[in-house]
Amino acid sequence: MFRTLLIKEWKEKALIALFGLGLMAVLLAAFLIFGDSRDLRELIPAGFLIIFFPFIGLILGAGAFESEFRNGAWAYLLSRPVRKETIWLAKLTALLSILAGFWLVFIGLMAVVPGLGQVVAGYKFPDILEAGLEFFPLILLSSVLYFSVAFSLSILSEKQLSLVFGSLFLGFALQGLLSYFAFQAEGRDLLSRAGLFPWIDAFKLALVLSSLAFLGASLLSFRKADFSQPKKKAASLAKYSLLFLALAWLLSAAWPAVRPGPKEEINSGIEVMGGEAFFSTTRGLYRYDSALDKLKRIARWISNYSDFVIGGGKVLYSAGTRTGEGPPLRVMNADGSGKTLLEGGEQNIPPINLFYQGFKFSPDGKTAVIVAQDLEGTSFTTYKKSLWSIRTDGTGSKKLPPLESALAGGKKEYSWLGINAWLSSSDRLLLMSRPQEAPVGVWTYNLATGAQARLFEGPRLGHCSVSPSIDVALIVHEPEIKGPIELSFLDLASGGVVPVMTVDSAPGSIWFSVMEIVWNRKGDRAAFLVQNSPGVFTPAIYVLPERRVIMPEDVKLEGPPTLRPSLVWIGDEKLMVGIPKERSVRILGPGLAGEKTISVPDFIDERFALYTAGDAVLLQDFGNDPSWRPASIWRLDLKTEKWKKIW
Amino acid sequence: MSDLLKVEKLSKGFGGRAVLRNIGFSVEPGRVYGLLGRNGEGKTTLIRTIMGVIPRDAGSISFKGQRVTFNGSAYKKDIGYIPEDAFFYGWMSVGGLLEFNGRFFPKWDARKAEDDMKRFGLEPDSKVRTLSRGQQLKLAFVAALAARPELLILDDPTSGLDVPTRRDFLRDIIGELAAGGTAVLFATHLVHELERIVDHLFILHGGRIVLDETYEKVKSLTRRAVLGFDTEAPEITDPGNVISQRRLGKDVELIIYPWNEEGERALRALNAARLEIEPLSLEDIFTSFVREEQR
Numbered sequence: 001m002f003r004t005l006l007i008k009e010w011k012e013k014a015l016i017a018l019f020g021l022g023l024m025a026v027l028l029a030a031f032l033i034f035g036d037s038r039d040l041r042e043l044i045p046a047g048f049l050i051i052f053f054p055f056i057g058l059i060l061g062a063g064a065f066e067s068e069f070r071n072g073a074w075a076y077l078l079s080r081p082v083r084k085e086t087i088w089l090a091k092l093t094a095l096l097s098i099l100a101g102f103w104l105v106f107i108g109l110m111a112v113v114p115g116l117g118q119v120v121a122g123y124k125f126p127d128i129l130e131a132g133l134e135f136f137p138l139i140l141l142s143s144v145l146y147f148s149v150a151f152s153l154s155i156l157s158e159k160q161l162s163l164v165f166g167s168l169f170l171g172f173a174l175q176g177l178l179s180y181f182a183f184q185a186e187g188r189d190l191l192s193r194a195g196l197f198p199w200i201d202a203f204k205l206a207l208v209l210s211s212l213a214f215l216g217a218s219l220l221s222f223r224k225a226d227f228s229q230p231k232k233k234a235a236s237l238a239k240y241s242l243l244f245l246a247l248a249w250l251l252s253a254a255w256p257a258v259r260p261g262p263k264e265e266i267n268s269g270i271e272v273m274g275g276e277a278f279f280s281t282t283r284g285l286y287r288y289d290s291a292l293d294k295l296k297r298i299a300r301w302i303s304n305y306s307d308f309v310i311g312g313g314k315v316l317y318s319a320g321t322r323t324g325e326g327p328p329l330r331v332m333n334a335d336g337s338g339k340t341l342l343e344g345g346e347q348n349i350p351p352i353n354l355f356y357q358g359f360k361f362s363p364d365g366k367t368a369v370i371v372a373q374d375l376e377g378t379s380f381t382t383y384k385k386s387l388w389s390i391r392t393d394g395t396g397s398k399k400l401p402p403l404e405s406a407l408a409g410g411k412k413e414y415s416w417l418g419i420n421a422w423l424s425s426s427d428r429l430l431l432m433s434r435p436q437e438a439p440v441g442v443w444t445y446n447l448a449t450g451a452q453a454r455l456f457e458g459p460r461l462g463h464c465s466v467s468p469s470i471d472v473a474l475i476v477h478e479p480e481i482k483g484p485i486e487l488s489f490l491d492l493a494s495g496g497v498v499p500v501m502t503v504d505s506a507p508g509s510i511w512f513s514v515m516e517i518v519w520n521r522k523g524d525r526a527a528f529l530v531q532n533s534p535g536v537f538t539p540a541i542y543v544l545p546e547r548r549v550i551m552p553e554d555v556k557l558e559g560p561p562t563l564r565p566s567l568v569w570i571g572d573e574k575l576m577v578g579i580p581k582e583r584s585v586r587i588l589g590p591g592l593a594g595e596k597t598i599s600v601p602d603f604i605d606e607r608f609a610l611y612t613a614g615d616a617v618l619l620q621d622f623g624n625d626p627s628w629r630p631a632s633i634w635r636l637d638l639k640t641e642k643w644k645k646i647w
Numbered sequence: 648m649s650d651l652l653k654v655e656k657l658s659k660g661f662g663g664r665a666v667l668r669n670i671g672f673s674v675e676p677g678r679v680y681g682l683l684g685r686n687g688e689g690k691t692t693l694i695r696t697i698m699g700v701i702p703r704d705a706g707s708i709s710f711k712g713q714r715v716t717f718n719g720s721a722y723k724k725d726i727g728y729i730p731e732d733a734f735f736y737g738w739m740s741v742g743g744l745l746e747f748n749g750r751f752f753p754k755w756d757a758r759k760a761e762d763d764m765k766r767f768g769l770e771p772d773s774k775v776r777t778l779s780r781g782q783q784l785k786l787a788f789v790a791a792l793a794a795r796p797e798l799l800i801l802d803d804p805t806s807g808l809d810v811p812t813r814r815d816f817l818r819d820i821i822g823e824l825a826a827g828g829t830a831v832l833f834a835t836h837l838v839h840e841l842e843r844i845v846d847h848l849f850i851l852h853g854g855r856i857v858l859d860e861t862y863e864k865v866k867s868l869t870r871r872a873v874l875g876f877d878t879e880a881p882e883i884t885d886p887g888n889v890i891s892q893r894r895l896g897k898d899v900e901l902i903i904y905p906w907n908e909e910g911e912r913a914l915r916a917l918n919a920a921r922l923e924i925e926p927l928s929l930e931d932i933f934t935s936f937v938r939e940e941q942r
Contacts, residue, residue, distance in 0.1 A: 001750060001751060004747060004750040004751070008736075008747060011738075012736075012738065067736055067738070070737070072732055072734045073734050073735060073736055074700065074734075075695065075698070075700050075728075075730050075734050076730075076734040076735060076736075078698070078699065078700045079698040079699070079700055079723060079726075079728045080720075080723060080748075080751040081720050081721060081722070081723035081724035081751050081752065082720055082751055083718065083720045084718055084720075085718075223718055224702070224717075226701045226702055227700065227701060228661070228692075228695070228700075228701050229661060229662070229701075231662075
């Protein structure tokens with residue numbers, strides 16, 4: 001019966017189909033004839049798309065029940081032994097198939113007519129519509145929306161002209177309203193492309209769901225309405241249309257938040273604050289409480305581009321928005337409470353990008369200092385830098401006194417400025433400047449006065465690791481260009497530099513000769529790895545009170561240079577070293593003598609790194625991902641020597 | 648005999664105006680039912696409600712023992728329905744329409760459709776829109792009969808036909824259907840058409856079925872009594888089964904249903920100067936039941 005009704009509908013609309021095909025032939029002829037004129041070549045298909053498809057949708061939809069009205073055939077059709085849903089569906093299928101046929105013919109023409117495809121592909125809405133509406137999908141979906149509106153209204157009247165213009169007005173109003181929402185700042189998520197199904201943004205979804213809303217209202221009204229009572233029928237259609245439309249728009253508005261996001265993957269290393277470890281994923285920021293052995297997501301987002309920094313009991317975080325705009329910067333307490341927008345709201349602070357810039361919390365967590373960019377250079381590496389401070393309740397943002405030119409950069413060449421530490425005793429910052437040409441320096445910056453003092457300067461500077469007591473630092477540097485690499489002790493109060501050891505490094509890299517500098521909690525010992533020859537790592541400890549280095553020559557860890565061991569302190573005396581090549585961790589005593597070796601689980605790859613949070617040892621497994629994206633995080637129970645997967 | 652169609656407590660209104668109120672009746676196979684009512688009394692509404700073209704407000708409809716819902720469709724395969732006005736798609740040909748129609752009915756008899764088409768002088772290639780009203784009605788009959796219905800519902804369809812054709816239809820077709828076991832529910836206000844064929848009468852008046860009886864019984868139990876008095880005619884309250892009373896000067900015309908000996912005795916006890924008692928035609932019976940100034 002469906003087929004019978006379908007054929008009947010096709011026959012009824014054969015003339016419209018022929019008319020539409022005729023217009024397409026005219027378009028084709030016009031495009032070929034006037035193809036030499038660039039303006040007409042652009043204008044003809046655009047005009048055709050903008051006018052023909054919405055109108056053919058309107059005409060097809062408005063005529064859905066025309067013959068039932070015109071021939072008084074309602075009673076005939078509805079008294080046949082066929083379900084009303086079948087009648088409705090046959091009409092919808094027949095008419096939509098004709099509309100789809102027109103689109104297919106047009107797309108076919110785009111493929112075969114030279115130049116037509118390129119012309120259409122080049123159509124864009126004017127830049128003034130910054131929301132990023134796409135021309136072709138919008139026209140296609142609009143024709144479906146206009147069709148649906150007209151189709152649903154067609155059960156009310158046989159007056160074709162009224163139906164066409166009524167539907168045009170209604171469809172245009174709905175589309176205008178949707179576009180208005182899309183252009184609003186708050187509504188930009190309507191055009192979001194992130195997550196799975198990136199081609200379905202909420203705007204397109206709203207057009208599709210609005211079409212379905214009208215069709216649904218049409219079906220219910222057709223099933224339930226009394227065709228002998230036009231007012232009742234109109235009221236039924238209006239009621240269902242409004243209800244479904246509201247639902248459609250609510251769903252569309254919710255789509256950016258509820259749509260399936262990208263697969264959840266870790267996209268950061270582990271940051272530790274006391275007994276808590278933090279890491280971010282594509283879905284949010286997690287806090288692992290090692291004392292309670294509890295993992296909690298403290299911030300939610302859907303983003304492949306997120307970052308965070310911790311300090312002073314606070315977490316500053318930022319995740320790339322779905323629209324790809326500058327990510328807003330937020331701060332919260334370490335337990336996830338008190339989320340506050342620092343930038344992007346009413347706060348007048350310059351563009352911030354955590355990925356590239358320095359940041360530090362004050363020890364009490366009440367203030368944050370940020371390295372900001374003045375956007376005057378040619379790229380983020382050459383922008384002129386300045387320091388800003390802001391209270392972590394989101395208030396009181398202010399630009400701090402300007403930086404010395406050696407720190408501010410803003411020249412043609414690359415420069416980098418980082419905040420290494422907040423020297424709590426004197427409310428000073430420890431800054432590290434790394435310009436491309438000029439000497440590398442470690443500076444202090446007085447937050448109250450803006451006074452800046454250079455503590456250290458050298459041709460090349462690698463790691464600079466500040467002790468927990470923030471009074472000394474170990475630095476890896478080259479006192480002379482292409483000279484030997486030196487590990488030195490830097491007194492942050494006086495600026496005095498005391499060489500600790502010289503490394504005759506075969507790798508020749510300041511970054512890979514002495515690395516993995518980690519201080520114990522007391523701050524009296526710093527462990528590090530020395531790579532004298534490629535792939536041969538020697539663990540060592542610098543004992544601060546005695547100013548001596550413990551580095552037994554016989555403790556050598558071998559492996560590919562790219563898989564370096566990682567070091568963590570267990571307590572203040574013992575060291576744990578992760579040995580990727582052996583896929584094990586080893587506990588070393590105070591004199592670095594091996595005490596115990598524990599294998600990592602079989603399914604952890606040889607690429608992993610160790611961390612400690614409180615008394616817990618955490619292992620981050622990098623799996624086989626070529627970009628070293630972490631795959632899982634594990635906790636080692638030192639008593640039972642068992643591993644537990646926590647993410 | 649079991650009911651083919653059963654309507655119970657059916658009500659339907661439009662815009663707050665009740666058109667049908669607690670309608671109830673049943674239809675048995677092989678019998679011809681006349682549904683009589685004046686224009687606008689709700690005959691078409693009742694039939695459209697039965698056919699699921701419009702929803703009912705209350706009540707139930709059963710067909711062959713199965714309850715019928717507004718959106719139900721299966722029961723319609725055993726019902727032929729011919730409305731008052733032509734209702735076909737004008738762009739179809741006669742043959743095309745019959746073919747289209749036949750797809751809906753599992754018992755469709757294409758041979759019968761062809762035979763009836765010839766019998767009624769219809770050309771298969773003619774477009775429906777070119778047919779006269781009478782021809783369209785014939786086409787409706789062809790379409791309905793070829794479906795081999797168990798119930799044929801006619802909604803005042805013959806008003807567009809000339810008298811000889813109407814008689815042929817009624818005598819031949821309806822008689823033939825009833826003989827074959829098909830029940831016919833014939834709604835009309837042209838009462839005399841039913842006189843020779845109807846088995847059972849429903850009279851619809853004021854939104855209610857005011858008469859539900861076999862024609863034979865109605866005919867035999869309805870009487871007109873005209874009483875002539877020498878002085879002003881009195882108000883007559885006895886017998887109690889007077890359904891219509893008209894005072895014409897010194898005369899009173901009473902329509903009495905059901906007629907019985909007790910009623911006759913009561914009339915004679917009025918000592919009228921003149922008393923005439925006579926049976927009524929169907930038209931008179933109908934008129935008496937639907938007259939506004941009754942009793």
